[in-house]
Amino acid sequence: MRVKRGLAEMLKGGVIMDVVTPEQAKIAEDAGACAVMALERVPADIRRDGGVARMSDPEMIEGIQAMVSIPVMAKVRIGHFVEAQILQSLGVDFIDESEVLTPADETHHIDKFNFTVPFVCGATNLGEALRRISEGACMIRSKGEAGTGNIVEAVRHLRSIIGDIRRITQADSAELFDWAKKLQAPLPLVQEVAELGWLPVPMFCAGGIATPADAALAMQLGAEAVFVGSGIFKSDDPAPRARAIVEATTHFRDASILAKVSRGLGAPMTGIAMDEINQRYAERGW
Amino acid sequence: MPIVGVLALQGAFNAHAQALRQLNVEVREVRLPHDLDGLDGVVLPGGESTTMSQLLLSSGIFDVLTERITDGLPVLGTCAGLILLSQRVLDARPDQVSCSVLDVTVRRNGYGRQIDSFEADIDVMGLDTPFTAVFIRAPLIEEVGSGVEILASHNGAAVAVASQNILAASFHPELTSDVRFHELFLHMISSGSSASSGR
Numbered sequence: 471m472r473v474k475r476g477l478a479e480m481l482k483g484g485v486i487m488d489v490v491t492p493e494q495a496k497i498a499e500d501a502g503a504c505a506v507m508a509l510e511r512v513p514a515d516i517r518r519d520g521g522v523a524r525m526s527d528p529e530m531i532e533g534i535q536a537m538v539s540i541p542v543m544a545k546v547r548i549g550h551f552v553e554a555q556i557l558q559s560l561g562v563d564f565i566d567e568s569e570v571l572t573p574a575d576e577t578h579h580i581d582k583f584n585f586t587v588p589f590v591c592g593a594t595n596l597g598e599a600l601r602r603i604s605e606g607a608c609m610i611r612s613k614g615e616a617g618t619g620n621i622v623e624a625v626r627h628l629r630s631i632i633g634d635i636r637r638i639t640q641a642d643s644a645e646l647f648d649w650a651k652k653l654q655a656p657l658p659l660v661q662e663v664a665e666l667g668w669l670p671v672p673m674f675c676a677g678g679i680a681t682p683a684d685a686a687l688a689m690q691l692g693a694e695a696v697f698v699g700s701g702i703f704k705s706d707d708p709a710p711r712a713r714a715i716v717e718a719t720t721h722f723r724d725a726s727i728l729a730k731v732s733r734g735l736g737a738p739m740t741g742i743a744m745d746e747i748n749q750r751y752a753e754r755g756w
Numbered sequence: 757m758p759i760v761g762v763l764a765l766q767g768a769f770n771a772h773a774q775a776l777r778q779l780n781v782e783v784r785e786v787r788l789p790h791d792l793d794g795l796d797g798v799v800l801p802g803g804e805s806t807t808m809s810q811l812l813l814s815s816g817i818f819d820v821l822t823e824r825i826t827d828g829l830p831v832l833g834t835c836a837g838l839i840l841l842s843q844r845v846l847d848a849r850p851d852q853v854s855c856s857v858l859d860v861t862v863r864r865n866g867y868g869r870q871i872d873s874f875e876a877d878i879d880v881m882g883l884d885t886p887f888t889a890v891f892i893r894a895p896l897i898e899e900v901g902s903g904v905e906i907l908a909s910h911n912g913a914a915v916a917v918a919s920q921n922i923l924a925a926s927f928h929p930e931l932t933s934d935v936r937f938h939e940l941f942l943h944m945i946s947s948g949s950s951a952s953s954g955r
Contacts, residue, residue: 473873476892476931480802480835483766499849502811504766504804539847539864540804541893563870563893586871694770720765720811721787 471608474588477541477564478609478672481505481695485685485716486674488512488699491530492537498702501712505541505564507697508534513570513617514700514739517749523571525553528560535561543590548755549575551584558587564609565589567602569754570616570699577756582606592676594627594752596634597653600663603671604656610669612693613752614677617700619741621678623752624688628675632692639667677752680705680738682718682731689722706736758796758945761786763821765811767803767836771930775938789820797830797945800837802892802928805864808836809852822855825921828948831857832941833924838862839895841924846898858922859901860914866896867926878927880908880916882943883936889915889927897926907940918944 484504489495495506510526511519525546535542541563546553548567553574557565567580569592582589583606592613593599599610612631614624638649638660646664650657662670675688676697685696696719702712714731721727760776762769764785773783776799786792798821800808812818825831825841833841844861845854867873870893877886889910897914900906908916908925916925916937923944929937 472890472931473875473892476873476890476928477870479768479771479928479931480804480892482768482770482803483764484804484807499806502807504807539849540806541870558871561869561871588870716807716811717814720815724787 474586474608475671477588478590481541481674482672483720484695485712485719486543486695486697487702487712488697489534489703492533494703494708495534495538497709498712499538499540501709502716503540503712504695505543506534506538507543507545507566507699509545512700512703513751514619514704515617516570517617517747525550525557525571528556531557531560531562545571546580547571548573549578549580551580554580554585558585562587567591567607569613569751573754579605579755590674592752592755593631595630596663597655598755599631599669599673600653600655600659603669604659607671609672609674611674611676611697613755614675614679615744615747616677616751618678618744618747619680619701619704619739620744621680621684621687622744624675624677624679625691627677627752628688628691628693631673635663635668638664679715680741682714682728685715685718686722686728689719695719700739704739711735711738757782758942759784759794760945761792761795761798763798763800763808763817763837765815765817766807767801768928768930769799769801772799772801772834775930775935778935779938779942781942786817787815789816792817792820792824795829797832797941798824799941800831800833800840801930802835802837805836805839806849806852808840809849812840812853818853818855822857825855825857828921830921830941830945831923832938833858833922834928834930835892835894835926838897838924838926839864841922843901844899858917858919858924859904860897860917861899862895862897862926864895865893866898867891867894869893876910878908878910878915880937880940882907882940887929887934887936888932889925889929890931891927894926
């Protein structure tokens with residue numbers, strides 16, 4: 471577990487960017503991404519196209535692995551452990567068991583202890599985060615609402631998780647049993663959170679980040695790094711925006727640097743308000 | 757109480773800060789050049805060396821850091837931090853910078869991808885019992901210059917080295933609860949000499 475969680479530690483303070491081609495992966499690495507997420511369509515396009523979204527073509531993933539020297543992540547459908555076996559055999563560095571793809575199992579997530587490759591999973595609240603950790607996830611990310619360019623859901627998820635962590639650290643030992651029941655999470659993990667004052671694995675922000683200010687907001691709320699999906703390559707001018715989001719994630723408390731890097735980036739992705747969407751990806755996962 | 761800076765541009769800086777605080781050190785996160793002022797030592801953590809290289813340049817830290825290390829500021833570099841100190845870096849991006857103060861040749865990701873990452877108990881010069889070393893997509897030290905002391909090896913390759921005010925490892929001492937490697941660094945700070953020479 472230490473080796474698997476270790477890579478999550480190394481990604482802290484960084485930006486993980488969604489890319490769909492080797493060329494985009496190069497732009498991401500050039501901009502200072504600490505890792506790339508290789509997928510066939512960014513969430514905004516998955517949302518637009520509809521249909522079943524699946525693991526990417528191995529050939530496409532290998533093309534991206536050949537192009538960059540930073541870690542390469544890829545997504546599998548919730549519960550689709552065979553897709554995960556395939557990605558592990560490709561030497562992918564991190565697997566995202568992701569609600570952005572169409573779930574393959576309506577009850578079970580993957581038993582992630584069966585893999586040597588580390589997994590990240592999305593969560594909307596603390597109970598969900600702890601259930602994923604109990605299945606072997608080495609990193610938790612907010613789900614947000616992918617492909618919307620709207621940060622509101624990620625903020626809700628981060629505040630929910632971190633707020634409950636704060637409340638648990640104030641609870642006495644008897645109250646922790648009730649917390650475990652309410653959260654539907656294993657008691658030992660609840661006790662560990664109470665002791666650490668944090669999750670036992672890193673927590674990153676994902677879903678809806680479109681600007682440097684969004685990234686800094688996530689970091690100031692307590693996220694330890696950020697995933698940017700559609701926000702970069704659905705904007706007018708991806709390279710400078712990617713670069714600016716990297717700077718903003720490092721200097722997230724420095725408003726003067728945030729002002730400097732936010733200048734002249736062109737239009738961000740248009741984005742979607744929550745009442746305009748039919749399918750909430752965040753509701754996928756159990 | 758010594759003040760030790762931890763380069764906090766990207767990577768495992770928090771884990772280093774926690775290890776140092778356990779040893780009663782005042783820790784300062786370094787994100788801008790002036791954060792380097794008045795430090796007794798500085799830690800370059802693991803993370804992505806390509807990312808850190810770019811942020812070192814854009815923040816203006818790179819030149820100041822290189823100058824301070826050249827002037828004798830004690831520095832601990834782990835994994836990506838080792839790469840940032842090395843004189844020769846293989847498989848690096850062409851635009852990647854290094855402080856170029858440690859006479860070694862390292863190969864980025866020389867041990868392979870994450871599925872090749874591993875733990876090993878190694879003997880470290882200056883420590884009485886083996887140290888559990890965690891290697892994450894680690895750089896491989898391929899050559900060590902004559903003025904550089906090898907403190908630990910694994911499978912025939914050096915994994916921890918020291919040279920004057922520089923201590924570096926290809927593994928991650930900050931990922932275990934064992935703080936003895938950080939103690940070696942603090943010893944270097946207090947004695948003003950290389951890690952193992954105090955013995």
